[in-house]
Amino acid sequence: MVTGARLTTSVERCPIVAEKNFVLATREVGYRSLGHAIAELVDNSIQATSRHIQIFLFAGDTEPVFALLDDGRGMDIQTLRTALQFGGTDRFNDRSGLGRFGMGLPSSSMSQARRLEVYSWQRAGHVNHSYLDVDEIVAGRLREIPMTRRTNLPSWMQSKVSHTGTLVVWQRCDKISGDQIATESRRLRTQLGQIFRYFIWEGTHITVNGCRVQGVDPLYCNRRSPLSGATAYGTPLVYKIRLPHNPDKISTVRVRFSELPVAEWQGIPIQEKRRLGIVKGAGVSLVRAHREIAYGWYFLGEKRRENYDDWWRCEISFGPELDEYFHPTHTKQEIHPGAELEAALTPDLEALARTLNFRVRASFSKLRSSRQSATGKLVSTRDKYLPPLREEASSTHIQTRRKTVGRLKYSLSVRPLQEDAFYSVRRENETLELILNKDHAFFELIYAPLCQKNSPQIRAAIDCLLFALLRTEAEATSGVQRYWYNRKRKVWSNILATFLGS
Numbered sequence: 292m293v294t295g296a297r298l299t300t301s302v303e304r305c306p307i308v309a310e311k312n313f314v315l316a317t318r319e320v321g322y323r324s325l326g327h328a329i330a331e332l333v334d335n336s337i338q339a340t341s342r343h344i345q346i347f348l349f350a351g352d353t354e355p356v357f358a359l360l361d362d363g364r365g366m367d368i369q370t371l372r373t374a375l376q377f378g379g380t381d382r383f384n385d386r387s388g389l390g391r392f393g394m395g396l397p398s399s400s401m402s403q404a405r406r407l408e409v410y411s412w413q414r415a416g417h418v419n420h421s422y423l424d425v426d427e428i429v430a431g432r433l434r435e436i437p438m439t440r441r442t443n444l445p446s447w448m449q450s451k452v453s454h455t456g457t458l459v460v461w462q463r464c465d466k467i468s469g470d471q472i473a474t475e476s477r478r479l480r481t482q483l484g485q486i487f488r489y490f491i492w493e494g495t496h497i498t499v500n501g502c503r504v505q506g507v508d509p510l511y512c513n514r515r516s517p518l519s520g521a522t523a524y525g526t527p528l529v530y531k532i533r534l535p536h537n538p539d540k541i542s543t544v545r546v547r548f549s550e551l552p553v554a555e556w557q558g559i560p561i562q563e564k565r566r567l568g569i570v571k572g573a574g575v576s577l578v579r580a581h582r583e584i585a586y587g588w589y590f591l592g593e594k595r596r597e598n599y600d601d602w603w604r605c606e607i608s609f610g611p612e613l614d615e616y617f618h619p620t621h622t623k624q625e626i627h628p629g630a631e632l633e634a635a636l637t638p639d640l641e642a643l644a645r646t647l648n649f650r651v652r653a654s655f656s657k658l659r660s661s662r663q664s665a666t667g668k669l670v671s672t673r674d675k676y677l678p679p680l681r682e683e684a685s686s687t688h689i690q691t692r693r694k695t696v697g698r699l700k701y702s703l704s705v706r707p708l709q710e711d712a713f714y715s716v717r718r719e720n721e722t723l724e725l726i727l728n729k730d731h732a733f734f735e736l737i738y739a740p741l742c743q744k745n746s747p748q749i750r751a752a753i754d755c756l757l758f759a760l761l762r763t764e765a766e767a768t769s770g771v772q773r774y775w776y777n778r779k780r781k782v783w784s785n786i787l788a789t790f791l792g793s
């Protein structure tokens with residue numbers, strides 16, 4: 292006889308999935324970030340042939356609210372209910388696109404929010420709606436996907452909607468901090484820009500709180516990326532691989548590498564390098580069906596990651612038909628490659644990674660030994676004809692002592708600057724650096740064409756002109772003077788840009 296424990300009789304309902312616990316467990320499914328969860332929704336919009344995807348993140352009454360509006364084909368009422376089911380899909384194990392398991396919509400949504408609402412329409416004004424609500428499921432009040440109901444879009448949705456489309460809303464986003472909305476929106480633009488770069492470059496339009504998402508190339512080669520200027524290293528490697536279930540067919544894996552311009556970018560301030568993804572950005576981007584599916588230290592064998600590895604990048608592209616080799620996780624954030632694939636790719640990739648690391652080291656040491664250009668050195672020797680530069684050695688509220696600076700070193704570098712000025716100045720003890728703004732019309736229309744003229748005299752003369760500006764600004768000894776130069780530099784840079792017609 293059994294006492295104590297309650298016996299489950301054969302007539303009691305015993306579903307394969309214990310839904311309350313299951314839903315709570317999927318909340319911890321482990322999306323690495325909000326961006327990775329939202330990417331699941333963007334996948335669905337892209338697969339539904341959307342061209343415009345608008346993302347909104349705002350503070351709700353109590354917790355943040357997230358919404359994604361697309362102009363895709365929309366869903367009929369049966370598809371809409373299936374879409375909310377865990378595992379519900381009309382493309383299970385499909386290998387032609389982004390979705391595969393029918394888990395993306397419900398599990399990404401539940402990982403961030405306590406309520407998921409989906410509105411979808413296939414004719415203007417005929418909006419159907421259904422939802423999932425964690426608290427109702429846990430309380431036992433929601434045991435089936437609710438029947439769809441005809442409704443209007445929420446009143447806060449002010450955007451103009453297309454005649455077909457879908458609106459996904461995450462209410463009660465308890466995993467997103469209300470104070471972090473501005474930071475999150477900025478981070479989202481970068482993450483989604485990188486994950487969906489190929490779609491964006493091909494014309495898919497994504498916005499986050501009204502700001503357009505730009506395609507971000509982690510290899511820094513594509514000129515439409517916010518920062519570009521890296522160069523491809525060698526020709527791409529191409530591996531022909533037999534399809535796992537159809538050995539007569541072959542699919543290709545493409546691998547390409549890039550080298551970042553050490554000389555031009557090494558002087559970018561560290562916070563800026565971090566923001567631009569240069570620092571701590573070492574790794575390999577895995578792209579499946581044009582969508583980045585993982586980013587990390589893959590196929591590099593015994594090679595350990597070092598700081599120098601920030602200065603080269605790699606991208607591996609493959610099709611979903613090779614999933615059995617790459618084993619992407621169903622949350623599309625990682626891969627677990629099989630031994631066969633490792634054996635094919637790793638020896639080549641590891642060898643190239645070591646070569647690139649060596650080249651980066653060589654660039655840094657060359658740079659250290661020749662920081663000053665020939666003109667920089669010349670100017671430095673002629674500096675002695677000028678009154679010596681003085682600087683504040685110490686100051687009290689009573690008096691300021693000045694000391695003479697030793698022989699100055701001059702250097703010039705080119706890189707994009709955040710500010711409007713066509714150059715900026717940096718001073719480190721006795722070294723004066725002039726940084727030309729690569730994004731300003733002065734560089735594009737004056738400096739670069741002059742350099743291309745292949746006339747070393749003109750180039751040297753214009754560098755002297757710039758060094759003269761630098762030297763003049765370096766004479767500023769007080770904060771007020773420095774402020775004045777900063778301001779005026781911006782003003783006259785703007786006037787110059789206007790006159791140059793940019």
Ligand SMILES: Nc1ncnc2c1ncn2[C@@H]1O[C@H](COP(=O)(O)OP(=O)(O)O)[C@@H](O)[C@H]1O
Nearest residue numbers: 335339374380381390391392393394395396457
């Ligand atoms: N924005 C959307 N537009 C049209 N259909 C969608 C949209 N989002 C989801 N769906 C439908 O919901 C289903 C389930 O989506 P999801 O859970 O992400 O799984 P999967 O993408 O693997 O099929 C999709 O197969 C699709 O039919």
Ligand SMILES: [Mg+2]
Nearest residue numbers: 335390395396
């Ligand atoms: Mg999906």
